[in-house]
Amino acid sequence: RKEVEQDPGPFNVPEGATVAFNCTYSNSASQSFFWYRQDCRKEPKLLMSVYSSGNEDGRFTAQLNRASQYISLLIRDSKLSDSATYLCAVQGYQKVTFGTGTKLQVIP
């Protein structure tokens, strides 16, 4: 089993739609969780950290479920500019492991 797994997609959604991504991780001792956004041929950029209590930043909501070992990202009111690959990342003591990413394409 991979340490971090994501559905690669692509998710093709119309503008204004709500889309959700999930990510599962195998190491129950993982300490920190993140969602990154990566545009084509660019470096990843931190979108948000993920906490057990859930956190929201504008149209983006992230949730962590430690019992089931998954994290989620919800994007509301999708914009064309949201088109990118979304990587979940799980951190142990020091090392961060990334998922393969989920590609989102928002269609006009």
Place this chain on the structure above:
Amino acid sequence: GAVVSQHPSRVICKSGTSVKIECRSLDFQATTMFWYRQFPKQSLMLMATSNEGSKATYEQGVEKDKFLINHASLTLSTLTVTSAHPEDSSFYICSARPYNRGNEQFFGPGTRLTVL
């Protein structure tokens, strides 16, 4: 704040040559830097963790004699790909963790290496 630069951004070299990639934290000190590699349509794979003033810790399957890492100061880490081969062609990205900002990492813009 928290800007990380990489140089060069793109390099094309002949098979058998060595290539050095620099990673710098421009406005913070980073006790730990990380080197990742990303092949097309694949995820970032951690190659090694670089701690200032000590030897790098390599991930399983990464040859330490081929990928030389030096972290000589709190703002600079270098990755040298020795005797590069076409299969080393990839996108190499570094990240740096500020010593006083918990677990957050900041990524450099990446270096695209093409070995002919």
